[in-house]
Each structure stands twice: as C-alpha cells, then as structure tokens.
Amino acid sequence: MSALPPYATVGQRTWHYTFRVICGLVFFFLIAPIVVIIPLSFNAQDFFTFTPEMLRLDPEGYSLKHYRDFFNNDSWQSAMWNSLKIAPMATIVSVTFGTLAAIGLSQPHVPFRRAIMAILISPMIVPLIISAAGMYFFYSRIGLQGTYIGVVLAHAALGIPFVIITVTATLVGFDRSLTRAAANMGADPVTTFFRVQMPLILPGVISGGLFAFITSFDEVVVVLFVGSAGQKTLPWQMFIGLREQISPTILAVATILVAISIMLLATVEMLRRRSERLRGMSPS
Amino acid sequence: MTDISHSGPVLAADGTPLKRSLARALRMQKLRALMLIAPLLLFILVTFILPVADMLFRSVENRIVQDTLPQTVEALADWDPASGQLPDEAVFAAMAADLQVAAEQKTHTKVAKRLNYENPGLSSVFRKSGRKVKKWDLATDGPFREKLIEIDDGWGDIELWRTIKTYSGTFTSGYFLNAVDMQLGAEGPEIRPENERIYNTMLVRTMRMSLIITFSCILLGYPVAWILANLPARKANLLLILVLLPFWTSLLVRTSAWKILLQQQGVINDTLVWIGLVDDANRLVLINNELGTIIAMTHILLPFMILPMYSVMQTINPSYLRAAKSLGATDWTAFWRVYFPQTVPGIGAGSILVFILAVGYYITPALVGGTKGTFISNLIAYHISTSGNWGLGAALGAILLAVVLLLYWVYDKVVGIDNVKLG
Numbered sequence: 001m002s003a004l005p006p007y008a009t010v011g012q013r014t015w016h017y018t019f020r021v022i023c024g025l026v027f028f029f030l031i032a033p034i035v036v037i038i039p040l041s042f043n044a045q046d047f048f049t050f051t052p053e054m055l056r057l058d059p060e061g062y063s064l065k066h067y068r069d070f071f072n073n074d075s076w077q078s079a080m081w082n083s084l085k086i087a088p089m090a091t092i093v094s095v096t097f098g099t100l101a102a103i104g105l106s107q108p109h110v111p112f113r114r115a116i117m118a119i120l121i122s123p124m125i126v127p128l129i130i131s132a133a134g135m136y137f138f139y140s141r142i143g144l145q146g147t148y149i150g151v152v153l154a155h156a157a158l159g160i161p162f163v164i165i166t167v168t169a170t171l172v173g174f175d176r177s178l179t180r181a182a183a184n185m186g187a188d189p190v191t192t193f194f195r196v197q198m199p200l201i202l203p204g205v206i207s208g209g210l211f212a213f214i215t216s217f218d219e220v221v222v223v224l225f226v227g228s229a230g231q232k233t234l235p236w237q238m239f240i241g242l243r244e245q246i247s248p249t250i251l252a253v254a255t256i257l258v259a260i261s262i263m264l265l266a267t268v269e270m271l272r273r274r275s276e277r278l279r280g281m282s283p284s
Numbered sequence: 285m286t287d288i289s290h291s292g293p294v295l296a297a298d299g300t301p302l303k304r305s306l307a308r309a310l311r312m313q314k315l316r317a318l319m320l321i322a323p324l325l326l327f328i329l330v331t332f333i334l335p336v337a338d339m340l341f342r343s344v345e346n347r348i349v350q351d352t353l354p355q356t357v358e359a360l361a362d363w364d365p366a367s368g369q370l371p372d373e374a375v376f377a378a379m380a381a382d383l384q385v386a387a388e389q390k391t392h393t394k395v396a397k398r399l400n401y402e403n404p405g406l407s408s409v410f411r412k413s414g415r416k417v418k419k420w421d422l423a424t425d426g427p428f429r430e431k432l433i434e435i436d437d438g439w440g441d442i443e444l445w446r447t448i449k450t451y452s453g454t455f456t457s458g459y460f461l462n463a464v465d466m467q468l469g470a471e472g473p474e475i476r477p478e479n480e481r482i483y484n485t486m487l488v489r490t491m492r493m494s495l496i497i498t499f500s501c502i503l504l505g506y507p508v509a510w511i512l513a514n515l516p517a518r519k520a521n522l523l524l525i526l527v528l529l530p531f532w533t534s535l536l537v538r539t540s541a542w543k544i545l546l547q548q549q550g551v552i553n554d555t556l557v558w559i560g561l562v563d564d565a566n567r568l569v570l571i572n573n574e575l576g577t578i579i580a581m582t583h584i585l586l587p588f589m590i591l592p593m594y595s596v597m598q599t600i601n602p603s604y605l606r607a608a609k610s611l612g613a614t615d616w617t618a619f620w621r622v623y624f625p626q627t628v629p630g631i632g633a634g635s636i637l638v639f640i641l642a643v644g645y646y647i648t649p650a651l652v653g654g655t656k657g658t659f660i661s662n663l664i665a666y667h668i669s670t671s672g673n674w675g676l677g678a679a680l681g682a683i684l685l686a687v688v689l690l691l692y693w694v695y696d697k698v699v700g701i702d703n704v705k706l707g
Binding site: 012015019020022023026027029030031033034036037040047048049050097098100101103104105107108109110111116118119120122123125126127128129130131132133134135136137138139141153154156157160214217218220221225235238239242243246250251254257258261262264265268269 | 310313314316317318319320321323324325327328329331332333334335336337338339340342504505507508511523525526527528529530532533534535536537538539540541542543544545547549550551554583586587615640643644645646647650651661664665668669674677678681684685688689692696
C-alpha cells in the first residue's frame with residue numbers, strides 16, 4: 001500500500017481513500033472504547049456520559065473525586081491489595097515451572113513432545129468456566145477452596161501456557177553450541193544455566209512472566225469460584241460493581257488498569273525488539 | 285593407524301559398542317528433557333487436568349440413589365415397570381426402612397433433590413414422608429404400602445417408582461440426556477415435552493452468536509491486517525500498537541467500557557441523538573440483548589483475528605499481485621484469485637481461535653447480554669453455583685469442552701500449537 005501510482009484511475013483513487021477510511025473506522029472501533037473512559041473518569045458528576053460542562057472544557061466539570069473514592073474506599077483498597085498479593089505469587093510459580101519445562105521441551109529429542117505440549121497449553125484452550133467449576137469441586141475436596149494458596153495455584157496454572165509459548169519461542173533462536181562451550185570449559189549444568197543460557201533467554205522469560213501476571217491480574221471467573229471473600233480481587237470487585245449497582249468509581253479503576261496495560265505493553269514491545277536485535281534480526 | 289580390516293562392531297572410547305553407547309546417550313538426553321518437564325507436567329495434572337476430569341466425572345456419576353436407598357434398589361430389581369402394577373409390599377417395606385435410616389441421617393432430602401431433577405414433585409413426597417416414617421416401628425407397623433400412600437398419593441404413582449428404578453445405577457446418562465433436552469422414558473431416551481426444552485436452544489444460540497462474532501471479526505480484521513502488512517514497517521508498528529493495546533487491556537475494563545457506552549443514556553446514544561440520527565424519545569436499545577454481546581465480544585476478540593492474519597499476510601510476496609496485474613488482471617481479479625487464496629491460512633487460524641474463545645465466554649455475556657444474549661457458559665455457572673444441579677452443569681460443560689477440544693485438534697492440524705504467537 002505504498003503511494004498511489006500517478007496513472008491510477010478515478011475508481012482506483014476513490015477505492016484507495018475509501019479503504020483507508022474503512023481501516024480508520026476499524027481502528028477507531030478498536031481504540032475508542034478504551035480511550036473514551038479516560039476523560040469520563042474525571043467527571044465531576046456521577047454520570048457515565050459527557051456533561052455539558054465537560055464538553056465546554058470547563059474545569060468545573062472535571063474532578064478527581066472518583067479517584068479519591070477508589071483510594072479511600074475499603075473494599076476497593078482491599079481488592080487492590082489482594083490482586084497485588086495473588087498475581088506476583090502466581091507469576092513466580094508459573095515462570096519457574098514454565099521456564100524449566102520450556103528448556104526441556106526445546107531439547108532436540110523429547111518423547112511425546114506434541115502430547116506434552118497439548119497438555120501444557122490446555123489451560124489456555126479449555127473454557128474458563130469449565131476450569132473454574134472443576135477447580136471449585138476438586139479444591140474443595142482437598143481443602144484449598146477459599147484459600148490464598150488455592151487461588152495462587154489456579155492462577156499459576158492459567159498463566160503457564162503463556163510462559164511456555166513465549167519462552168519456547170525465544171529458545172528457537174538459541175545457539176546450543178554456547179552451552180556446549182560452557183560445559184567444555186568446565187562449567188557444571190547449573191552454572192551454565194544461570195551464567196550463559198538464562199541471560200540470553202531472559203527477555204522471553206520476562207515477557208512470559210508479564211503475560212502470566214496480566215492473566216492473573218485480570219482473571220475473574222476462576223477466582224469467583226475458587227476464592228472466598230478473603231481473596232476478592234480487583235476484577236472481582238469490578239464484576240460485582242458492574243453487575244449490581246454500577247458506580248463511577250469503576251471508571252477511575254479502569255483508567256488505572258489501562259495505564260498499567262500500556263506500561264506492560266511497552267515493556268513487552270521493548271523486550272521483543274531487544275531480543276530481535278540481539279539475534280541479528282532486523283528490528284521490525 | 286590400527287587395522288582397518290578389524291571386524292566386529294565399532295567401539296566407543298570406553299570399549300562398549302558405539303551403537304549401544306550412542307543409544308545410551310540418546311536415552312540420557314531424553315531422560316534429562318523429561319526430568320525438566322516433569323515438575324510442570326505434574327503441576328498441571330494436579331492443579332488443572334485432575335479438577336477438570338473430576339468435574340466431567342460428575343456428569344455420569346450417580347451413586348446417591350444406591351447409597352441412600354440400598355434395600356429399595358435391591359427390592360426393585362425384580363419389578364417390571366411395564367407391567368403397569370405398583371411394586372409389591374416388599375418394596376414398600378424396603379423403602380420405609382431406607383427412609384427411616386435416611387431421615388435419621390438427614391440424607392433423604394439430598395436423594396429427593398436428585399430425583400426431583402428427573403421427576404419434578406418427587407422432592408415434596410420424600411420430605412413429607414421422611415418426617416413421619418421416622419416415628420414408625422418397622423417390625424410391627426406394616427403393611428407399609430397403604431401407610432405410605434396414605435401419607436402422600438405420590439407413592440401410589442407408578443412413575444415415581446419407575447424414576448427410582450431408572451436412576452438406581454451407579455452411572456447414569458440422565459444428565460447428558462437432560463443437557464440435550466431428552467429424558468429417560470419408559471422405552472429408553474425420549475425428547476422432553478416442548479415447554480421443558482431450553483438447553484438445545486442455548487447450545488444453538490451459543491454456536492450461532494459465536495459464528496456471527498467470528499464473521500464480524502473476519503470482516504473488520506481483514507482490511508486492518510492488510511493495511512498493517514502493506515504499510516512501511518515504521519508506520520505499521522505504530523498502528524500495531526492500536527491493535528495490541530486492546531489485547532493487553534483488562535477484559536473487565538473493556539466490558540465495562542461497553543456497558544457504559546451502550547447504555548440508553550450512554551455516549552453512543554447521546555452522540556446519535558446529537559447528530560439527529562435518532563430521536564431522543566426512542567433511543568436505541570444496545571445493551572442487555574444479543575446485539576450488546578455481539579458488539580462487545582467482537583471488539584474483545586478482534587485482536588485475536590488480526591494478529592494471525594497479519595503474520596500470514598506479511599509473508600506474501602507483493603510481486604505476485606504486480607505479476608497478476610501486469611498479466612492483465614483487474615484489481616479485483618488479482619485480489620480474489622491471487623492474494624486472497626494465500627491469506628486463507630491466516631483467516632482459518634484466526635477464525636478457529638476466535639470461535640474457540642467465543643464459545644466459552646462467560647464474563648462479557650453475563651454483564652452485557654441480559655437474558656437474551658447469554659451463552660452456555662452462563663448456564664453452566666448457574667447450575668454450579670446457584671441451582672446446585674452439579675451433574676447437569678458438568679454434562680453441559682462436557683459438551684462444551686468436546687466442541688472446543690475438537691476445534692483445538694483442528695487448529696493443531698492446520699496451524700500447529702507450536703506456531704501460536706503472542707503479541
């Protein structure tokens with residue numbers, strides 16, 4: 001879709017611009033719902049739409065009151081802390097197990113590789129409601145339902161496919177002669193792993209970890225079933241808010257979460273470009 | 285150099301035959317790989333696979349009748365429901381004995397609840413009788429047939445006894461039949477009466493709406509993927525961020541955004557009224573119906589369609605299109621006959637992915653779907669958490685899982701799970 005050639009007919013020109021407009025509209029559809037909640041969250045009124053004051057850009061129409069409510073409201077605060085307690089733990093568990101397994105999976109000879117891969121990716125494929133219901137029954141049986149550990153384990157299981165996918169993708173470009181060289185010079189496997197392999201695959205591990213983190217941080221179905229009131233997370237609180245009486249505080253929370261997503265997205269993109277540059281691929 | 289004429293197997297440095305030595309090395313390598321994978325595999329098995337299997341098992345498990353009414357089940361074995369006769373006194377006596385034990389342990393309400401799923405009304409018969417039977421003296425108070433019927437007419441109904449007999453096995457297909465709007469009748473499985481059929485409608489609606497969502501994603505995603513793949517890298521990367529940001533944004537944020545935008549007093553309706561497209565008095569109903577679910581879910585799943593299409597389109601050589609045009613093809617022919625067929629793998633991959641995700645969606649339909657726009661997942665959640673009919677919830681879940689796994693298998697054949705890319 002480089003520039004239009006000078007010999008293009010009127011029809012071609014029209015289509016060229018119509019097509020751009022269509023694409024613009026789709027991009028608008030993708031991004032507008034997310035962008036529009038940001039100004040709405042500064043609404044001075046308890047409305048979910050732009051007030052006349054806001055449209056006039058009158059400072060009177062804007063305020064931070066929904067943010068103040070978020071930071072002063074006990075249930076929102078405890079929800080935020082619960083999320084911050086659960087997500088990092090789940091991330092650590094899935095990154096540790098996931099990285100080890102990804103290294104195992106990328107060895108040249110792995111029996112039943114396809115079957116193992118299918119099992120490890122399955123938490124991403126199985127509908128969440130089925131995972132949630134299954135975990136609810138099973139975890140109640142072994143006494144993990146309604147506990148912090150239960151929620152962490154459940155979220156770790158959901159995050160593992162993302163770690164596996166990103167880390168195996170990084171390992172595809174890994175030069176095996178480096179580990180052989182390290183071994184040749186007398187390093188034991190553990191030293192080789194931490195001093196040679198780990199630094200090189202770190203970008204993949206970190207982006208896998210970020211995926212696992214956001215999976216847990218955003219997750220609501222499983223925590224609704226496996227957790228109890230003591231593990232009420234931010235998405236859970238939002239779900240209740242949306243379901244029962246929707247309060248504008250949700251807009252402030254949503255804006256904060258969008259800011260977090262932008263930060264995570266920027267980190268992942270940076271890591272991806274760095275690892276492509278290291279591997280000598282052109283930074284696309 | 286030693287003798288080349290040396291016969292026998294080639295030896296490794298330590299004197300073992302090379303073949304065996306290599307085989308051992310390979311075995312060690314395999315073992316090491318498996319040792320690295322084993323902890324995770326075990327973890328997933330315990331935290332994920334076992335729970336799901338456990339739930340699926342509930343869809344056929346049916347020990348409660350046998351456990352609570354052991355004597356009755358045994359006595360009923362000789363009774364033929366087709367005879368049109370009520371079971372004999374022995375069966376009633378067994379029932380009285382079982383009920384007495386069950387009422388003592390308060391388990392008769394549970395079995396009543398179980399049987400009530402199959403034959404509504406049974407619950408009250410059991411509850412009422414349980415209280416009274418507790419006071420009886422089993423040795424002297426017979427005959428129990430008349431006494432039970434006296435407590436509740438239900439005991440004189442052959443249907444009641446037929447239900448107990450039908451559901452006395454350890455395993456049952458009842459939940460699955462129920463999930464597809466059938467029941468175990470006198471002559472095997474039969475279709476439920478018209479007014480009791482809900483689950484098929486729900487399955488069909490879930491499939492239909494997921495298909496609509498998949499098609500709208502193709503329609504909206506194709507031009508975007510095309511423009512991303514054909515713009516210079518720098519511009520394409522900037523635009524790609526617009527696709528990735530929704531992908532990374534919390535599902536609940538996007539759902540709440542739609543919930544707020546689609547309201548009758550929301551931004552979309554306000555704008556339409558302001559432009560003058562819609563009269564203030566009849567604002568559009570965009571939420572709590574099928575339309576709301578379709579709009580919100582198309583938005584949420586669109587990145588999953590664009591990304592695979594984009595990665596396929598990136599690999600298509602632009603000179604093919606130029607070649608087609610220089611051979612005299614019109615723009616449309618060149619696109620339809622040359623470009624489009626090459627993008628089919630991308631469309632396929634994206635569609636399967638979007639469909640798999642859409643079919644199992646729970647949160648978005650629950651929040652913006654109202655009653656008309658809910659999916660099978662919402663019904664499963666209802667049975668697991670509210671109605672308590674776990675077996676039925678599990679059976680519906682098993683059907684949903686079967687659909688998803690079938691598509692997953694197709695996806696694996698077409699795209700390969702190894703080729704799933706993120707971001």
